[in-house]
Amino acid sequence: MLVLAEHLWDRMVAHCLAGLPMEACGLIAGVEDGSGTRVTDVYPTANAANSARVYTVEPLDLLKADRAAEAAGVAVLGVWHSHTHTPAYPSPTDIAQAPDPAWHYVLVSLSDVEPVMRSYRIVDGRASEEPVALAACRDTAVQW
Amino acid sequence: MPVEVRLPNILRPLAGGEPVVKAEGATLREVFDDLVSRYPGLEASLFTPEREMHRHLNVFLNDDDVRYLGRLDAKVSESDTVTLMPAVAGGAD
Structure with a gap:
């Protein structure tokens, strides 16, 4: 399961909408625990492909995100x-x-009125959906 | 002249599970060759069959993308850090 704070979801959607008509992309950082993955931050990145149909995370943004996550201990x-x-x-x-x-x-579809998010694991060419839990920051069940 | 090479999670099992390894070389190609001599399992992840840089690999020399430094011909010195990361791409097509 992926646990995501609402304010991080809002940031993801804002980046996706700002990127229209092109596809937008970004990276998620977090920690794994017994119940799943808790997302601690999201890093909007440039789409180096600058395309409405494909994306490539800008390599230098990938490096920056990796360093930021490491500095945060995630x-x-x-x-x-x-x-x-x-x-x-x-x-x-x-998948390929x-x-x-x-x-x-994580995929964010903008094809309908409301953005729709689904998350997948992709192993050996097969995608399997996983549940996503949106959590308010004040939710005491989630330690931010 | 050893340099530090940082590996992404996906490549660590091919290098003894280590997140950071040392390799020798004055150019990125020499560093990659030395890495493969120590960890042969990395060959297919670093090189194409023609022994050019694998196209699904991002390689950074300190803060710079090596595509702008001559790719495998990029000069490497002792205090440098080489960071390997997978290319991250996809899309609706």
Whole structure:
């Protein structure tokens, strides 16, 4: 399960909307614990592909995010990107290019009125959806 | 002339599980060759069959992307840090 604070979700959506009509992307950082992955920060990145249909995380943004996560005592654990005109399901391109089976792959679809988020693990060319829990910062069950 | 090479999670099992390893070389190609001599499992992740830099790999020399420093011909010196990261890409297509 992926646990994500609402204010981080808001930041992800804002970056996706700001990127229109192109796909937007970013990285998520956090910690793994017994119940799943708690996202501690999200890092909006440039889409080096500058495309409405594909994305490439700008390499230097990837380096900066990795260093920022390390400095915060966490790790980059996944990537998110928008689908501007299709549902929040991994495309064959997403599956073929997934770099790390341990990562979380979060898709944000902007094809409907309200943004839709789904998260997946992609292992050996197969995507499996995982639950996502949105948590308010004041939620005492989630330590930020 | 050893340099420090930082590995992403995905490559660590191919290098004894270490997050940071040492390698020798005056150019990035020499550093990669030395890495592969120590950890042969890294060959396919670092090089294409033509022994060019793998296209799904991001390589940084300190704070710079080596694509702008001559790629495998980039000059490396002792105090440098080489950071390897997977290319992160996809899309709706």
